Amino acid sequence: xxxxxxxxxxxxxxxxxxxxxxxxxxxxxxxxxSFTDKEFVVDFTQGGIGRIAVQGGKLRISGLDRMxxxxxxxxxxxxxxxxxxxxxxxxRLGYASKLGIDPAAxxxxxxxxxxxxxxxxxxxxxxxxxxxxxxxxxxxALAGALFDQDVSAKTLTVDLNNAGMDVSGDAHLAGIPxxxxxxxxxxxxxxxxRSRFVLVGTAGADQRQALGLDMxxxxxxxxxxxxxxxxxxxxxxxxxxxxxxxxxxxxxxxIVWRKEAGEAGNARLTLDLLNDxxxxxxxxxxxxxxxxxxxxxxxxxxxDGIRSVRLGRLDFGRSRLRDVAAxxxxxxxxxxxxxxxxxxxxxxxxxEEVSPTSDEADAxxxxxxxxxxxxxxxxxxxxxIINVSALLDHDGEHxxxxxxxxxxxxxxxxxxxxxxxxxxxxLAFSMVAENAGEALRTIGVIDNVIGGRLxxxxxxxxxxxxxPLRGRAEISEFRLVRxxxxxxxxxxxxxxxxxxxxxxxxxxxxxxxxxxxxxxxRLDVELARAHGPSIGLTATGTVDFDxxxxxxxxxxxxxxxxxxxxxxxPLVGDLLQxxxxxxxxxxxxxxxxALDEPQVTVNPLAALAPGFLRGLFDIFDGGGE
Numbered sequence: 234x235x236x237x238x239x240x241x242x243x244x245x246x247x248x249x250x251x252x253x254x255x256x257x258x259x260x261x262x263x264x265x266x267s268f269t270d271k272e273f274v275v276d277f278t279q280g281g282i283g284r285i286a287v288q289g290g291k292l293r294i295s296g297l298d299r300m301x302x303x304x305x306x307x308x309x310x311x312x313x314x315x316x317x318x319x320x321x322x323x324x325r326l327g328y329a330s331k332l333g334i335d336p337a338a339x340x341x342x343x344x345x346x347x348x349x350x351x352x353x354x355x356x357x358x359x360x361x362x363x364x365x366x367x368x369x370x371x372x373x374a375l376a377g378a379l380f381d382q383d384v385s386a387k388t389l390t391v392d393l394n395n396a397g398m399d400v401s402g403d404a405h406l407a408g409i410p411x412x413x414x415x416x417x418x419x420x421x422x423x424x425x426x427r428s429r430f431v432l433v434g435t436a437g438a439d440q441r442q443a444l445g446l447d448m449x450x451x452x453x454x455x456x457x458x459x460x461x462x463x464x465x466x467x468x469x470x471x472x473x474x475x476x477x478x479x480x481x482x483x484x485x486x487x488i489v490w491r492k493e494a495g496e497a498g499n500a501r502l503t504l505d506l507l508n509d510x511x512x513x514x515x516x517x518x519x520x521x522x523x524x525x526x527x528x529x530x531x532x533x534x535x536x537d538g539i540r541s542v543r544l545g546r547l548d549f550g551r552s553r554l555r556d557v558a559a560x561x562x563x564x565x566x567x568x569x570x571x572x573x574x575x576x577x578x579x580x581x582x583x584x585e586e587v588s589p590t591s592d593e594a595d596a597x598x599x600x601x602x603x604x605x606x607x608x609x610x611x612x613x614x615x616x617x618i619i620n621v622s623a624l625l626d627h628d629g630e631h632x633x634x635x636x637x638x639x640x641x642x643x644x645x646x647x648x649x650x651x652x653x654x655x656x657x658x659x660l661a662f663s664m665v666a667e668n669a670g671e672a673l674r675t676i677g678v679i680d681n682v683i684g685g686r687l688x689x690x691x692x693x694x695x696x697x698x699x700x701p702l703r704g705r706a707e708i709s710e711f712r713l714v715r716x717x718x719x720x721x722x723x724x725x726x727x728x729x730x731x732x733x734x735x736x737x738x739x740x741x742x743x744x745x746x747x748x749x750x751x752x753x754x755r756l757d758v759e760l761a762r763a764h765g766p767s768i769g770l771t772a773t774g775t776v777d778f779d780x781x782x783x784x785x786x787x788x789x790x791x792x793x794x795x796x797x798x799x800x801x802x803p804l805v806g807d808l809l810q811x812x813x814x815x816x817x818x819x820x821x822x823x824x825x826x827a828l829d830e831p832q833v834t835v836n837p838l839a840a841l842a843p844g845f846l847r848g849l850f851d852i853f854d855g856g857g858e
Contacts (some may be wrong), residue, residue, distance in 0.1 A: 285312035307348035489579035493523035510536035565599030574609035686710025714741035754779030
């Protein structure tokens, strides 16, 4: 029978409409239906799927005059968010499960425009069903939805289709206000990634702690910025972060560097994860205050520690380092520096501030540091060593090796060695400088020596408590200038002419020698002697740099050359001089008290007496200050 034309219509109510089994049907549906020989159309005015209300929609079956028909269903639905998610989690769809959301752990309301299009075939495969959902959810609460953290929002917009889903809106993640963009790709085999979350907001220290990202005491205060989390597949993920550190306090005591809140700062980094475990930061850039760093980082296999760091650039304060590499072994970090310059003054000042009796003074971190070539090492204002190669080895209790080679101001050579001697149980120490004055000034000992050649040798016993260093220091052909304590001794000894020389071109000394023992910050001088054409002196006693005290006594003898000639006379010389290192024209002195402002006493009578009578004048306690 040939049908030229067919049409009709009818109204229906309290009907049940199955649109895509096994999805639950629309119940209590009402609307108007019309049909022709080409299509069948139903306009719904009401209906519901459980507590989800169908507020309007249309069902169209087209192609009745052809072999294959197409069914299209679209409408507007509204209801409780858990019910909507339960519908979308139907085994035929499974969207909530794909998103890792438990509908029962959600709250809120949803309203959406929903459409389906699929061929009119029995048991149609869902790959042939075209679906779109566009709507919004209000008063949203999703327990453990993102990174196992709760998400809440006043309003979230949703755009979902067969390819994926986009969610956006202002939300709270673990209580942190964020602007959220969420992209989910349902066919991860074809898409670049499976999931991507873009979060823009500000998190305080306590809020970061709730996320397991507490970086105090190094980083404190609010951090603003954008964080992008991308899940590529079931195993691989990546975090890209662009962070504003302006309002953040950053404190790195290991390098004595700190950025206060208000100073500009920014950090950009990428973090790779495997099975939710941190693997590496392949690139990171940080600029904050005077700090600028660029490099990468590798985590331990368990992801709970750092295995290695590589920094092509590391600037902080006045330090400018290049090609810095750190490997963290089970016992200590091993650091190499390729080049640049380092300001060691803040590190030295920190050591001086530590009380010698504090726990901090006894506690040191193990370290192995080597630098093949540093352009400059700054030790203080105007004090530096250039063209430096260095190796520093500390086991957490003692220095095991210190090897430094370089040049002082003016280009003179400087070398320091402290290292174990083979098969002796001892460590040998040596320091050699072609310009003694510049070396002593540079390392912060004294700044009133000009010229000379310095040689210091010594040794320490490895298993001796506190490892005291016993040694000998020698300086040849140098001048001494601006020595206030010596000037006071000379003044009290009525040798004021030498004071004028001391404040001018300086006193010339041919040789200085001293036997010493250094134990931590305490220096015990067994006997020190210095002599020149115009004066000679001896000293013995203790200087405690930790306690900032001094207790030294000795003899000062003018006209050393004359005294030496007298001393060479057999028998008479010994009688007059009274012993090695003392002269006919001599005075005894004592320097005691605070290192910065000691008390000086002198026995001037000894300046008039021969050596064998000096013991008589020593009975006058204190001398003639």
